[in-house]
Amino acid sequence: MSGARPPGIACRNLGLSFGQRTIFQHLSVDIAPGSFVALLGASGSGKTSLLKIIAGLAAPDAGTVSGSDGLPLAGRIAWMGQRDLLYPWLTVMDNIMLGARLRGEKGDREWATHLLERVGLSGHGKMLPAALSGGMRQRAAIARTLYERRPVVLMDEPFSALDTLTRAKIQTLAAELLVDNTVLLITHDPMEACRLSHRLLVLAGSPAHIDDSHTLVGQPPRAPDDPNLLTSQGELMRQLVRAAE
Structure with missing residues (x-):
């Protein structure tokens, strides 16, 4: 990341339906530049x-998404999903630089090496993913996400x-490494959400609306035994239990 402030995310009057079911309508939300925001809610x-709408991977039935600067987010987003999605036949280093390879660009090996050091995988660049533990693979996935140098990071x-x-170790690492990004994280884990976030968003209802009434004290990453964290988590x-009933 450069020293430039990352854009925030502006969603305006989004609508989405699947068949006869309306998922949400007139949904608007702003995510501040440089903030780490968790998105929670019941399955479905x-x-x-x-x-996916914010990432440009799906189209809403109505509404718009842009950066807080009014410009499109296309080309400014990195995606990190539930699985590490490392290609088993590529080395860790080649997996990290995969985006550049797919775009036909010359890879920045120096940057990739630096990121391997940051995520604690120095010396593992020539290994295949099968030789890594689950936590190591996830650290490699974080390095691959950061390699793209995108100011907005979406995490599912x-x-x-x-x-x-x-998980606790990787959460702390992600909070440290993504401090200069605008991050939106989907999680089902209240502890994770409260540890990592500046702000919480809860999708609830049918059609779904956003509840952002929760207040978090202190700065992430919060200690797992922080009394304020435990209160927020509870x-x-x-709320999530009530919404699921």
């Missing part, structure tokens, strides 16, 4: 659909497959 509430449950301890969990 439209979280991934909203993320990227840490859900990890064990509790590894409040958020209670």
